[in-house]
Amino acid sequence: MSAPPRPVTPVGILAATLERVADGLAGVADVPDEVRDDLEHARALAGGLDPYLEQCTTPESPALARLAAATHEHDWSARDASAVFLEQEMLSGHVEGQTLKMLVAATRARKVLEIGLFTGYSALAMAEALPEGGRLLACELDAEVAARACRSFADSPAGGRITVEVGPAAQTLAALVTAGDQFDLVFVDADKAGYADYVATLLDGELLAPHGLICVDNTLMQGEPWTGTPGGNGKAIADFNDTVAADPRVEQVLLPLRDGLTLIRRAHVDQAA
Numbered sequence: 001m002s003a004p005p006r007p008v009t010p011v012g013i014l015a016a017t018l019e020r021v022a023d024g025l026a027g028v029a030d031v032p033d034e035v036r037d038d039l040e041h042a043r044a045l046a047g048g049l050d051p052y053l054e055q056c057t058t059p060e061s062p063a064l065a066r067l068a069a070a071t072h073e074h075d076w077s078a079r080d081a082s083a084v085f086l087e088q089e090m091l092s093g094h095v096e097g098q099t100l101k102m103l104v105a106a107t108r109a110r111k112v113l114e115i116g117l118f119t120g121y122s123a124l125a126m127a128e129a130l131p132e133g134g135r136l137l138a139c140e141l142d143a144e145v146a147a148r149a150c151r152s153f154a155d156s157p158a159g160g161r162i163t164v165e166v167g168p169a170a171q172t173l174a175a176l177v178t179a180g181d182q183f184d185l186v187f188v189d190a191d192k193a194g195y196a197d198y199v200a201t202l203l204d205g206e207l208l209a210p211h212g213l214i215c216v217d218n219t220l221m222q223g224e225p226w227t228g229t230p231g232g233n234g235k236a237i238a239d240f241n242d243t244v245a246a247d248p249r250v251e252q253v254l255l256p257l258r259d260g261l262t263l264i265r266r267a268h269v270d271q272a273a
């Protein structure tokens, strides 16, 4: 069994930080009681949020639970150093998976595109909400992890709705534009530096259906955009968020779910005022 996943969300990092502060103060004699009480309350607020969200969310399907367990058990550090970097923390998981599944159902999406498959958790969650005849196309750079995802899909009744395209997502998107393809919902969850181009292609190339929804993951990027913490992806996400906010063609909302999920749609759709 691998080590438990490390915190990779703002609230998870906050909870771990408060634990360390509490540990650091444990042996300090002259901390005022009010400060200890406030710290205890902050620990309970931050540390209890994710378990409470899990508790109040519809349970994942047995196939999703098996896929998540296999992803966490796998030793990702044993991969070739020259291969695409992958780690168990990339898996979106229960609450985000159910959110995406809910969005597919609520928007009545029939064609879904995913950019960044990994072991297939979010793809399978969304595929579970597709109607009869619905299809999901997933883009993944790494052939090995794509094959792993496909093995998991074979283990689920919804897995047959998923097609995987291995290669750089930019190439796959370009081919889809040429083919005149269109999608009702797109989940963007691959290389963060590519986000701006992916969304531009979805809009400019008309890959997004007129009433379509784009869901973009990790748009809080562990708090790096507003705390200034140096990190590889914080700048890319901060720039991406600014670009989306300045684009008059779209309206968007950044939901503080897990590591941030931004929902984007074309601004002209259904606007009476």
Ligand SMILES: C[S@@+](CC[C@H](N)C(=O)[O-])C[C@H]1O[C@@H](n2cnc3c(N)ncnc32)[C@H](O)[C@@H]1O
Binding pocket: 084, 086, 090, 091, 092, 093, 115, 116, 117, 118, 119, 120, 121, 122, 123, 139, 140, 141, 142, 145, 167, 168, 169, 170, 189, 190, 191, 194
């Ligand atoms: C965060 S993981 C996706 C997690 C997945 N959506 C889930 O919920 O479990 C990102 C994935 O994007 C893939 N990726 C990175 N760069 C890519 C690219 N240029 N084209 C396609 N896939 C890419 C990685 O190999 C990785 O599997």
